[in-house]
Structure formats: C-alpha cells, structure tokens
Amino acid sequence: MTIPPIFLDPKAAINDSKRNQDNLKAVVDLGRTGSKDPMQLVTNNLTVMYTEMVRGNADVYDFMGQPYREGFPVNPGPGSSERGSHTALHIFVGDPREPSMEDMGNFYSAGRDPLFYCHHANVDRMWTLWKDVLPKDKVPTKDITDPDYLNASFLFYDENAQLVRVYVRDCLDTRKMGYDLQRIDLPWLDYRPPIQTALARIKRTTSFFPKVFSVFPLNLTKVVRFEVQKAKKGKADELLVLEDITVDTTKFLKFDVFVNDEDDNPLELDKAAYAGTYAQVPHKAPKKTSTTSIRLRLTDLYEDMDIGDDDSIVVTIVPRHSGPGVTIGGIKIIENPNKA
Ligand SMILES: [Cu+2]
CATH class of the missing domain: 1.10.1280.10 (Di-copper center containing domain from catechol oxidase)
Structure with missing residues (x-):
C-alpha cells in the first residue's frame, strides 16, 4: 500500500x-x-x-x-x-x-x-x-459478449513505428498475449465490511429525510442525504443507478455513496454502509463536460445492514473534491436486470 x-x-x-x-x-x-x-x-x-x-x-x-x-x-x-x-x-x-x-x-x-x-x-x-x-x-457471466465492446479498437505504433490496430477482443486473456500473472495472497478478497444492522434500524425509525424529487437535479458541492424508494419490497437484488452525471472533465472529481449511514464519519469507509464511488482522472483540455452514469449493486449491502425488507433507503453522497464540477440528474433503484 x-x-x-x-x-x-x-x-x-x-x-x-x-x-x-x-x-x-x-x-x-x-x-x-x-x-x-x-x-x-x-x-x-x-x-x-x-x-x-x-x-x-x-x-x-x-x-x-x-x-x-x-x-x-x-x-x-x-x-x-x-x-x-x-x-x-x-x-x-x-x-x-x-x-x-x-x-x-x-x-x-x-x-x-x-x-x-x-x-x-x-x-x-x-x-x-x-x-x-x-x-x-x-x-451471471464473467465473459464480455457485447460485439460493440469486443470489436472496439485502438491504434498504436508498434516497435517498428508501424501503426497497428488493436482490438479489445484480443486483449482480454493475458495468456493469449503471452504472459500470466503470479497468484499471491489477496488481503481484500474476504474483507466484507462489518455488519451495521442495529445502527441501520435506528436510522429508519427516528429520522426524516427529503425525497429524491426535492433534491434532484443536484449540483453536488456539499454532503447531501435523501430517501430513495426501493424497486421492490422484500428481500431484493437491486442496483442504485445515478443518472445524467455531468462532470467537468478537466478536474479531479470524486464522490462516495453511503446507504443508511448512521455514524457519518467521512474518514471511515470500512463499514457496510459504503456502497461505492465515482472518481475521474482530470484531462488537460479546453473546458468540456461529459455526461455519464454509474450503477452500484446493493444486494450484499442490504444483507449486511438487514434492510432488505424496507420500502426505502437513505442515501448519503459525500463529495471528496472541493468546489463545483458535478451535477447528478437523478437517482433510482432498479431490480438487477441480470436475474431471470
Ligand atoms: Cu490510469
């Protein structure tokens, strides 16, 4: 590290x-x-x-x-x-x-x-x-099957200064490219964060939070917290989707997403409430923006916090950069479309 x-x-x-x-x-x-x-x-x-x-x-x-x-x-x-x-x-x-x-x-x-x-x-x-x-x-599968993905290509100069086209489909298996990687211990592999069920329960019985429609579109300059309806009541395999994230690509930007986070110490990520992040490396370019979206799977998080049966969750978004640069158009929870 x-x-x-x-x-x-x-x-x-x-x-x-x-x-x-x-x-x-x-x-x-x-x-x-x-x-x-x-x-x-x-x-x-x-x-x-x-x-x-x-x-x-x-x-x-x-x-x-x-x-x-x-x-x-x-x-x-x-x-x-x-x-x-x-x-x-x-x-x-x-x-x-x-x-x-x-x-x-x-x-x-x-x-x-x-x-x-x-x-x-x-x-x-x-x-x-x-x-x-x-x-x-x-x-469901670890293979990339989308042809738009497999047939995407990039141009590089080879060792003889000749331009060559390299396809994504030819770069997905290191052994086909002539090398493999040493297998070593992975300290993070079993590092499922500690459960937070009691805290999560306190949260949902004692507090009131604004609804999504009153918060979005969101110009993210400070910590925000709001309530999001789940797609389905009961134990669920669900994803949190952050849509129409418009970013200034010339800046370092990052925000973290937490669910039903009670203790609210922004220095600590080692807890079940941490759902994931958006972060980008800045590009040096005339000011320009890009619009994107991300998906964060909540299924294990629901289990770790014992909130699978709730109707809604409380989402906290914590910016890790200073100043403006990110707006988020909307947020929703969907069922995992990969499940039959
Ligand atoms: Cu890089």
Missing part, C-alpha cells in the same frame, strides 16, 4: 521528480478520504478493493465499464475498475506543485512517470483476478 521503494531511488531511471513529496512513503489513500491515520487508511483501502472487486457489481460491465455505442455521445459509464482505486492512485502520486498535477495526476502526462506502467499493469491484473479468482456466484 505504498509506492515500491525501487521507484524512489534518485539515481534510478524509474524515479520521477514530479510526484507528491508528501506521499512518497505514505500509505496510499484509495478512498481519498484525507484520513492521516495509517490503520484507518489500510482498512479503508481493503474496503475499497472489496467493494469494487466483489460486492458492487451486477455484471462484467459494472466492473469494466459500459460499452460505447455509435450514435450515443455520452460516456456510457465507467466501471468500478476505473472509478475507484485506479483514479485514486493517479491523484495520490500526481504532484500538487505542478499546474495540472503532472505527471500522474493528469491524463495527458501520466505516462511520463514510469510508475504509470506498473500501475496500469496492476489495473489489468485486477481484470484477470476478477475473472479467474473471485466467487463465481456474484454475476
């Missing part, structure tokens, strides 16, 4: 002077809570990993991102593998002394820091782990 020391040797070619000097030896803050307590950061990190790898996804696209479609100009929705720990690492390493958080803290310059290649190799490793190691019962 720290930058490997080999990257810090001032004489090494893999060092980079444009990094956040406060974070060179610090425990990484994958949740971007700002906590300075190393033990809290460790448990937050394990919860972030567990949530984005195990608990928060209903299908492979929730993890990898939704497919782009011709004719749909919006960003269809980043997956949990991009939104959480991946973005946090960029921001953790990027240098606040630089105008655009170079190198790692901005899309255009991240590749100038050799750490970038290890970071992204690790993001690729998360895909392999998600597919091969995680419990099979969480999602």
Whole structure:
C-alpha cells in the first residue's frame, strides 16, 4: 500500500521528480478520504478493493465499464475498475506543485512517470483476478459478449513505428498475449465490511429525510442525504443507478455513496454502509463536460445492514473534491436486470 521503494531511488531511471513529496512513503489513500491515520487508511483501502472487486457489481460491465455505442455521445459509464482505486492512485502520486498535477495526476502526462506502467499493469491484473479468482456466484457471466465492446479498437505504433490496430477482443486473456500473472495472497478478497444492522434500524425509525424529487437535479458541492424508494419490497437484488452525471472533465472529481449511514464519519469507509464511488482522472483540455452514469449493486449491502425488507433507503453522497464540477440528474433503484 505504498509506492515500491525501487521507484524512489534518485539515481534510478524509474524515479520521477514530479510526484507528491508528501506521499512518497505514505500509505496510499484509495478512498481519498484525507484520513492521516495509517490503520484507518489500510482498512479503508481493503474496503475499497472489496467493494469494487466483489460486492458492487451486477455484471462484467459494472466492473469494466459500459460499452460505447455509435450514435450515443455520452460516456456510457465507467466501471468500478476505473472509478475507484485506479483514479485514486493517479491523484495520490500526481504532484500538487505542478499546474495540472503532472505527471500522474493528469491524463495527458501520466505516462511520463514510469510508475504509470506498473500501475496500469496492476489495473489489468485486477481484470484477470476478477475473472479467474473471485466467487463465481456474484454475476451471471464473467465473459464480455457485447460485439460493440469486443470489436472496439485502438491504434498504436508498434516497435517498428508501424501503426497497428488493436482490438479489445484480443486483449482480454493475458495468456493469449503471452504472459500470466503470479497468484499471491489477496488481503481484500474476504474483507466484507462489518455488519451495521442495529445502527441501520435506528436510522429508519427516528429520522426524516427529503425525497429524491426535492433534491434532484443536484449540483453536488456539499454532503447531501435523501430517501430513495426501493424497486421492490422484500428481500431484493437491486442496483442504485445515478443518472445524467455531468462532470467537468478537466478536474479531479470524486464522490462516495453511503446507504443508511448512521455514524457519518467521512474518514471511515470500512463499514457496510459504503456502497461505492465515482472518481475521474482530470484531462488537460479546453473546458468540456461529459455526461455519464454509474450503477452500484446493493444486494450484499442490504444483507449486511438487514434492510432488505424496507420500502426505502437513505442515501448519503459525500463529495471528496472541493468546489463545483458535478451535477447528478437523478437517482433510482432498479431490480438487477441480470436475474431471470
Ligand atoms: Cu490510469
């Protein structure tokens, strides 16, 4: 959970002077809570990993991102593998002394820091782990079958400076590309957060919260809390959908989503109430906006908080950046469409 020391040797070619000097030896803050307590950061990190790898996804696209479609100009929705720990690492390493958080803290310059290649190799490793190691019962299939996804392609220069087209479908199995990954212990794999049933029950009997229609569309500049009707009464397999999220793509933006959170300590993520996150790496570009949406699976969370039989939940959205930049058009709960 720290930058490997080999990257810090001032004489090494893999060092980079444009990094956040406060974070060179610090425990990484994958949740971007700002906590300075190393033990809290460790448990937050394990919860972030567990949530984005195990608990928060209903299908492979929730993890990898939704497919782009011709004719749909919006960003269809980043997956949990991009939104959480991946973005946090960029921001953790990027240098606040630089105008655009170079190198790692901005899309255009991240590749100038050799750490970038290890970071992204690790993001690729998360895909392999998600597919091969995680419990099979969480999602209906781990295969990507959408042709718009499989046939998407990118142009790269090869080692002979020749332009080559690379298809997504050829990059999904590392063994076909000639390499595999060492299997090591995964401390987050069984890190299901502690149950919070008593607190959740107190919440729903003692408090009143505004309804969705009075809160949205929401210009997110401070912590907001509101009540959302569930799709179905009784034990349910459901997703929280945040729609029409319009973001300033030039900024680092992040918000966390909690459900029936009683203790409200924003520095703590290691609890059942943590449902997931949206976060983005800034792009250096003329000011522009993008509209997207995300889905957060609530099924395990309902169980951990014993709230599956309730009619509604109380959602808290906590911004982790300062200032404006995010509006959220709407929020709703849907039944998991993957279930027969
Ligand atoms: Cu990246």
